[in-house]
Amino acid sequence: MAKNLLIVESPAKAKTIEGYLGSDFLVKSSYGHIRDLVKTDDAIDTDNKFKQKYEVPADKKAVVSELKKLAKVAETVWLASDEDREGEAISWHLFETLGLKEDATKRIVFHEITKPAILKAIENPRKIDYNLVNAQQARRVLDRLVGFELSPVLWRKVKPSLSAGRVQSVAVRLIVEREREINRFHADAAFKIVAVFHTGKGKELFKAELPHRFDTKEEAKAFLNDSINASFAVSTLEKKPAKRNPAAPFTTSTLQQEASRKLGFSVARTMQVAQRLYEAGRITYMRTDSVNLSDTAIKAAENEIVKAYGEKYHKLRKYKTKSAGAQEAHEAIRPTYFSEHSIDGDASERRLYELIWKRAIASQMSEAEFEKTVAKISISTRKEELTATGEIMRFDGFLKVYMESTDDEGDVTGDTESDNALLPPLEAGQALILNQMSATERFSRPPARYTEASLVKKLEELGIGRPSTYAPTISTIQNRGYVVKEDRDGKPRDYRVLTLDNGVVNENIKTEMTGVERNKMFPTDIGVLVNDFLVEHFKDIVDFNFTASVEKEFDEIAHGSKEWTDMLENFYRPFHHEVQDTLENADRATHERELGVDPATGKPVSVRVGRFGPLVQIGSADDEEKPRFASLRKGQMIETITFEEAMELFKLPKKVGEFEEKEMTVAIGRFGPYIRHNSAFYSLPKGLDPLDVSQEQAIEIIKEKRQKDIEKVIRVFDENPDAQIENGRWGPFVRFGKQNLKIPKGTDIQAITYADVLKWAEEDTKGGKSTKKTTKRATTKKK
DNA sequence: CAGTGAGCGAGCTTCCGCTTGACTT
Numbered sequence: 050m051a052k053n054l055l056i057v058e059s060p061a062k063a064k065t066i067e068g069y070l071g072s073d074f075l076v077k078s079s080y081g082h083i084r085d086l087v088k089t090d091d092a093i094d095t096d097n098k099f100k101q102k103y104e105v106p107a108d109k110k111a112v113v114s115e116l117k118k119l120a121k122v123a124e125t126v127w128l129a130s131d132e133d134r135e136g137e138a139i140s141w142h143l144f145e146t147l148g149l150k151e152d153a154t155k156r157i158v159f160h161e162i163t164k165p166a167i168l169k170a171i172e173n174p175r176k177i178d179y180n181l182v183n184a185q186q187a188r189r190v191l192d193r194l195v196g197f198e199l200s201p202v203l204w205r206k207v208k209p210s211l212s213a214g215r216v217q218s219v220a221v222r223l224i225v226e227r228e229r230e231i232n233r234f235h236a237d238a239a240f241k242i243v244a245v246f247h248t249g250k251g252k253e254l255f256k257a258e259l260p261h262r263f264d265t266k267e268e269a270k271a272f273l274n275d276s277i278n279a280s281f282a283v284s285t286l287e288k289k290p291a292k293r294n295p296a297a298p299f300t301t302s303t304l305q306q307e308a309s310r311k312l313g314f315s316v317a318r319t320m321q322v323a324q325r326l327y328e329a330g331r332i333t334y335m336r337t338d339s340v341n342l343s344d345t346a347i348k349a350a351e352n353e354i355v356k357a358y359g360e361k362y363h364k365l366r367k368y369k370t371k372s373a374g375a376q377e378a379h380e381a382i383r384p385t386y387f388s389e390h391s392i393d394g395d396a397s398e399r400r401l402y403e404l405i406w407k408r409a410i411a412s413q414m415s416e417a418e419f420e421k422t423v424a425k426i427s428i429s430t431r432k433e434e435l436t437a438t439g440e441i442m443r444f445d446g447f448l449k450v451y452m453e454s455t456d457d458e459g460d461v462t463g464d465t466e467s468d469n470a471l472l473p474p475l476e477a478g479q480a481l482i483l484n485q486m487s488a489t490e491r492f493s494r495p496p497a498r499y500t501e502a503s504l505v506k507k508l509e510e511l512g513i514g515r516p517s518t519y520a521p522t523i524s525t526i527q528n529r530g531y532v533v534k535e536d537r538d539g540k541p542r543d544y545r546v547l548t549l550d551n552g553v554v555n556e557n558i559k560t561e562m563t564g565v566e567r568n569k570m571f572p573t574d575i576g577v578l579v580n581d582f583l584v585e586h587f588k589d590i591v592d593f594n595f596t597a598s599v600e601k602e603f604d605e606i607a608h609g610s611k612e613w614t615d616m617l618e619n620f621y622r623p624f625h626h627e628v629q630d631t632l633e634n635a636d637r638a639t640h641e642r643e644l645g646v647d648p649a650t651g652k653p654v655s656v657r658v659g660r661f662g663p664l665v666q667i668g669s670a671d672d673e674e675k676p677r678f679a680s681l682r683k684g685q686m687i688e689t690i691t692f693e694e695a696m697e698l699f700k701l702p703k704k705v706g707e708f709e710e711k712e713m714t715v716a717i718g719r720f721g722p723y724i725r726h727n728s729a730f731y732s733l734p735k736g737l738d739p740l741d742v743s744q745e746q747a748i749e750i751i752k753e754k755r756q757k758d759i760e761k762v763i764r765v766f767d768e769n770p771d772a773q774i775e776n777g778r779w780g781p782f783v784r785f786g787k788q789n790l791k792i793p794k795g796t797d798i799q800a801i802t803y804a805d806v807l808k809w810a811e812e813d814t815k816g817g818k819s820t821k822k823t824t825k826r827a828t829t830k831k832k
Numbered sequence: 833c834a835g836t837g838a839g840c841g842a843g844c845t846t847c848c849g850c851t852t853g854a855c856t857t
Contacts (some may be wrong), residue, residue, distance in 0.1 A: 081852080196846060212845085517850060536854055661836065
């Protein structure tokens with residue numbers, strides 16, 4: 050039996066550390082927190098110094114009893130949870146729950162999982178830091194009080210099952226406010242001048258731009274007209290060196306951002322894949338806010354860079370974190386072995402690993418060097434000057450392996466391409482020949498909608514949430530129906546282009562799409578409603594600085610300069626009063642708007658949130674005649690829908706004629722416009738307006754779909770024509786009446802028998818699937 | 833899958849952070 054029991058938070062970490070220590074040490078994992086507040090309302094005694102009631106949750110019982118057993122027989126128990134607030138609390142909970150003895154327990158910490166770091170930690174044990182534990186308790190209690198007092202207010206005043214919290218409510222607020230900024234935004238148009246020059250016949254072309262834009266077409270046109278007979282020359286030529294430095298190695302949030310931009314991963318997917326890499330021993334811990342690399346890692350990166358690229362590509366760099374709330378209990382995310390440029394695994398693992406490897410390696414490489422050339426070009430007929438810029442890379446440095454991408458944040462000046470184009474050799478005073486010039490109408494852009502990853506970035510900047518909660522928070526606000534991640538179609542917009550070609554100025558009108566969005570976060574009506582309610586009644590809690598200011602107090606508690614119960618008293622008394630006051634005095638939150646009067650009936654038209662979501666209503670409930678209802682469609686919101694858009698909704702569903710003696714109806718559902726015929730659904734092709742589908746078109750669509758369905762069938766079973774194997778979106782599957790059955794991996798399609806189908810169908814109905822289905826329905830349907 | 837939209841009103845919902853499975857699509 051080992052003399053020492055060492056407990057860390059993560060089992061993968063335990064495995065690594067066990068290898069560093071001799072047989073005297075048994076290394077085990079607590080799997081994170083082992084205790085939590087009880088789920089009931091008596092978890093915190095707010096009248097009695099916020100005394101908490103903890104319990105070991107069911108799924109932690111096994112871990113706790115095993116650790117208890119091992120602790121009993123160990124001479125010394127080493128508590129090696131992370132060195133931050135939560136980690137300290139985990140150690141304390143272990144101490145209490147396992148019934149450890151003061152003099153047989155040692156608390157140790159390390160920031161990196163390397164042999165020297167672990168050995169050094171073991172030589173420097175300390176006691177549990179109760180100030181830090183108290184800071185965690187204050188954090189935990191505050192979050193529970195906020196969450197479990199605010200949420201019931203929403204149940205009473207808005208709708209059941211909603212939730213509010215210190216983190217999620219601010220995340221929703223950011224999205225709601227961004228949406229409003231975008232709605233308020235008015236695009237300004239201006240004309241951008243671009244000229245194309247060359248230095249002589251047969252010489253290469255290059256671009257130059259006018260630094261400022263013209264507000265009106267007339268001004269732009271005058272500029273082009275003036276340029277017809279003008280002569281152009283290089284007035285000044287400036288060459289200067291420029292440098293670019295690599296970015297710091299990844300933290301959780303920067304990894305999520307970069308994987309989203311470069312690989313198109315959702316933040317949840319990034320974390321899933323990273324977890325697999327971590328468990329396979331490929332990367333260091335993936336939930337971290339630190340950009341720090343261990344000395345061992347810095348050395349290993351140097352070796353690899355020198356070996357693979359040569360001495361001059363290496364530069365030792367140390368990074369400091371910029372985010373205020375960082376607790377830095379771990380290293381930055383990096384490969385465990387820099388010598389492994391790529392790994393085996395599925396495509397997503399390989400790609401994410403490569404990204405992590407490149408970023409970490411690049412962070413220890415030399416800067417890229419450029420020579421930037423700026424040529425000013427004079428125009429004989431005007432006083433303005435055009436600018437041509439070119440960039441030549443003198444030394445690639447870190448760019449040899451890695452280029453960081455940037456968010457497409459709403460750039461007010463519009464597109465800025467051609468920044469690093471090449472310029473031909475030029476001299477000051479040299480005459481230039483104009484090949485072509487254009488004035489293009491460009492529009493200023495509204496602020497960008499958040500993606501999952503850019504929202505994480507914003508939350509991190511505000512110090513809200515932790516690496517372990519970014520992905521779950523993003524999921525929560527979507528699961529509650531406060532926000533949706535969606536694509537939206539844009540609208541066409543005309544823009545004017547003036548071109549000067551061969552001495553003649555021509556005007557054209559072109560069309561571009563504007564407002565196209567992919568995978569962006571949009572607020573829902575319920576999200577807006579809840580947000581506005583919270584902002585009105587609990588301004589302090591949803592304030593963007595609330596977390597930052599309580600964090601400051603948690604820090605004071607951690608340093609021993611503040612009593613945690615005092616802090617909570619000061620927070621809770623006024624907060625609780627506000628909760629009571631709101632429950633008693635606030636009106637039920639509604640978000641109803643009168644849009645106008647229906648010209649056909651003279652009845653009022655209004656929009657509001659109903660039991661099944663936002664709806665338009667013609668007439669009122671107290672009329673003799675029943676009101677008419679219609680659901681809002683994707684992209685429409687109570688706040689912004691117009692009278693005309695609302696009235697459009699009543700034109701569907703619409704009967705378009707008969708086919709095979711059954712009626713055909715066109716309507717719009719959750720997945721777009723469709724035709725319903727004989728209880729079957731047929732999607733309309735894109736671009737076809739559901740309002741003017743003719744009977745002939747509808748029949749055509751139905752026939753086409755049927756043909757395609759026949760082509761999808763691979764096999765039909767003689768025993769039962771309702772059972773067939775079809776080609777689906779993710780490969781073949783079995784359609785069995787109304788059931789869709791998965792074919793087990795590695796099955797030969799031709800060898801499947803009807804008995805197999807019956808067996809799978811049976812498993813499908815009794816397996817976990819059916820229960821899962823019903824619980825899911827229960828949450829969405831809410832009967 | 834998609835069309836509805838109330839009724840009677842029991843007993844339920846909910847937070848943030850720290851971890852990994854055991855599930856499905």
